[in-house]
Amino acid sequence: MVTTADGTIERVNKAFSDITGYSAEEAIGNRPSLVQSSRHGQSFYAAMWQQLNETGSWSGKVWNRRKSGEVYLQWLTINTLKDEQGTVTHHVAIGRDLTNQRSVRDEPSLFTFKDPLTQLGNRQLFTSRLDQALAEAERNHIRIALMVVDIGRFRQINEQLGLAWGDDILRQQARILQAAVDEADTLVRLQGDMFAIIRHSRAQDAAMAHLADKLLGLMSQPIVLADNNVVSLQPSIGIAVYPRDSEDNAGLLQAAEHAHAMAKRAGRNRFQFVDLRQHDLHHRELNIEHSLHHILNHTDGEGLSLHYQPQVRPVDGKIMAMEALIRWQHPKLGFVSPAEFIPIAEQSGLSVCLDRWVIEQVCLQVAKWHQLPTLVPVVSVNLSAPQFSEPDFVEWLQACIKRCGITPECIKLEVTETTMMAHTDNCIAMLGQLRELGFKISLDDFGTGYSALAFLHQFPLDELKIDRTFMVEASQSRRAHLLLKTIVSLAQELSLNLVVEGVEQQEQLDSLADFGPLTVQGYFYYRPMPASEVVALLR
Structure with missing residues (x-):
């Protein structure tokens, strides 16, 4: 599918008609919402357009609807085309019907970007978004921040209360994080009780310090469980900034994990920058505030x-x-x-x-x-x-x-x-x-x-x-x-x-x-x- 910059369909090929059931005549002049299903909320499409506007491309799985009304799963890649002045002229979408692939029906696809427990993005999405963010940062000479977060005491919770309660607490913390970060941020669950946040813009140290302080306050609130047990967590946060702390994705993640480890060693329930001087400065500012x-x-x-x-x-x-x-x-x-x-x-x-x-x-x-x-x-x-x-x-x-x-x-x-x-x-x-x-x-x-x-x-x-x-x-x-x-x-x-x-x-x-x-x-x-x-x- 080829659309104009404002989203009007200009061209589709035969495969589009075969998959969707809509002829070229029915599609041209319409909008891509012609094939949308109701399985994705507005936030899904907002995030898609946010990434598309920032990086020029988006890839992921989408549930769409055929002309017959049948909902089908599609792997979709969208790219932005610009003229010599840098103005967006067209969007090109290439889709593949995944309905008949056994891997989609019976097991998680290699293309799955969602963590099944928390419904956040997973490590695959994290790797993809971090690559895109660093490429964008290099082109536009901007800063990107990476925050590694753990909820703290997760092993003890699993041992004392059981895995079911541990999973429930993870889901609660995921919702807290999701409500606290900006829509433009990428939030994923890396593994266990470890989360990561990529800040694609407004990555100044002061803004990151305020976000980290806010998250610590929210995540350390006592949690009352159904049996009236009260659980208090001790989160730790490490923050690394591109290009100051590293200029590649692996190095940036390693730097954020190192800062996270420093925060844990310092007593938990705190955040830590890789740059110790900046860390001390912003801790002092927050203390004063x-x-x-x-x-x-x-x-x-x-x-x-x-x-x-x-x-x-x-x-x-x-x-x-x-x-x-x-x-x-x-x-x-x-x-x-x-x-x-x-x-x-x-x-x-x-x-x-x-x-x-x-x-x-x-x-x-x-x-x-x-x-x-x-x-x-x-x-x-x-x-x-x-x-x-x-x-x-x-x-x-x-x-x-x-x-x-x-x-x-x-x-x-x-x-x-x-x-x-x-x-x-x-x-x-x-x-x-x-x-x-x-x-x-x-x-x-x-x-x-x-x-x-x-x-x-x-x-x-x-x-x-x-x-x-x-x-x-x-x-x-x-x-x-x-x-x-x-x-x-x-x-x-x-x-x-x-x-x-x-x-x-x-x-x-x-x-x-x-x-x-x-x-x-x-x-x-x-x-x-x-x-x-x-x-x-x-x-």
Whole structure:
């Protein structure tokens, strides 16, 4: 059968008519669904087209239907034809009727790609798909990942509960794996309790680490059997990546099995990369992510704390404001830098919770300071980009300051230039609303992203904050110094307060002497300090 790219039959041969009962006239202009049976679900055909689109070919056994209504088994190979520009023009399908082959009726065919116990693919399918995946990866210069998984304690389960229960647990674990992997992945049972997953795309280490961690969590859940026995498994996972760990199928499988053996030796219920450095890095990232999730949702921020760095008016040394900066003392990892855990919070969807924890702690602290017989400056907090996708943020913030007994004028909200430009409409609308309520708005890290001078007049701002890298460049380059002076003049023309970060030396401070009224933040005056030290400073 020859079809167009969109699946319209253009040509069939005599063998097609002999096998199906449809004449060429009946078939041409129709679609291949003409001969489909109802024995395969949509997922079967979706997987077929997925592989066909990715590799250009597909082979396997298919149950089709003759014109008479009889269902027959066919070995089918489909290949894609492309023109010189690489555009798909046709699909060519070659089929062989297997109905009368005794091997098909009486014993598993050499072409069978399905594991009879779990209904997943078997080792033959694995070998075929891995060959295709590596060929595709070599052509397109992409990464392929191979994951070897075992459920753990399988021998003990068979010995204690019997083979029937062991088979049932294998089927359950196969269903868990099948539900967890992507549709584009190849999942097979290699042997015994060993499974393999080929990831044909999105095979970056971080994505594989997340998948492995997810599978460990799902597979290690206690299983309640029909007789109320509870079985707990201890899965292990090894991960190898093409071309980093090997450039051929045998070597890649050997590397994944080696990583799997390392995971088992390390105590089970864990995953292991072949690359130990990457392995340690991603284990640390997952540890940080899990710990953040736990302390934000279950311990009210245990281990997290806030430091405050004053912003000073150089002419008289007066503290005009303070920036709240988060710190984390992890119980096992020790001090974890915000530069490390904040990006992980953003990637894992925890940044909104982290922002709100910081804001609430700041509001509570400001309320305590207001009980002192001294003037408390405004305190600034940083907002992450995902906060602007939260429709309840304005209402939440209003409720927070009301609950703490302070006013909006006590809080300054800092938004990075990159966030502002990437979410312009949402930012302008939300920040405009917050500014009308009395909150101060500061554009943070100016000079590191778009440096969108032309857009400054559109943003609802009270303050422009020059990033420390800009200050460093200005102290080393006359051109950068002139540009900084221009930005200062523009901010003053727009009636914006100006904060210059990263002032650490007298020379840097002196270079700002003729810039007019501004505020500086940096180690020259104060390092970030805990709230207890702020009290003494304010007094």
